[in-house]
Amino acid sequence: MSANETNDASAEHNRRDFLYIATGMAGVVGVAGAVWPFIDQLRPDASTLAVAQIDVDLTEVQAGQSITAMWRGKPVFIRNRTEAEIEAARETPLADLPDQLARNENLPADASADDVSRSAGEGRENWLVMVGVCTHLGCVPLSQQGDFGAWFCPCHGSHYDTAGRIRRGPAPENLHIPAYEFISDTVIRIG
Known part of the structure; x- marks a missing residue:
């Protein structure tokens, strides 16, 4: 393997890791956004x-x-x-x-x-x-x-x-x- 092929493989590996992390974070933000209304309704209301x-x-x-x-x-x-x-x-x-x-x-x-x-x-x-x-x-x-x-x-x-x-x-x-x-x-x- 040449030095160029090693650098290309390393760059591909770094891009893939970034995409995994970015996709995971987007999923966490999406789930939090979807769940927040349910959590928010558990707070006591003003009359309480x-x-x-x-x-x-x-x-x-x-x-x-x-x-x-x-x-x-x-x-x-x-x-x-x-x-x-x-x-x-x-x-x-x-x-x-x-x-x-x-x-x-x-x-x-x-x-x-x-x-x-x-x-x-x-x-x-x-x-x-x-x-x-x-x-x-x-x-x-x-x-x-x-x-x-x-x-x-x-x-x-x-x-x-x-x-x-x-x-x-x-x-x-x-x-x-x-x-x-x-x-x-x-x-x-x-x-």
């Missing part, structure tokens, strides 16, 4: 994103009253507890609780279920914000009922205390507390 966070005005909620807000399709119980309700929750020994974890998304996962960890925190112990879904089978507990005068799920008999902690019945966990923050003295943002 709009309820990712809600602001709740608490100015009208007096001590001893509860309101229910809807967040992500679930009820959220917001209660302005009385001093007696706070005291009852504080007096409950943690050893008496079936679930001793706070279940509060605003705190570390291993935070204990003491009253302050279940409430809005120091200085705001009167506020209790919880997802209003029974942790047994997903029913919605009734407010200001049950053996502890707080929440009662009549479906299977779960009783929660004034801090939303399971005290009696089949529910395995305390009512969950969503991520929230006070954005003013009277408005909370959930989510």
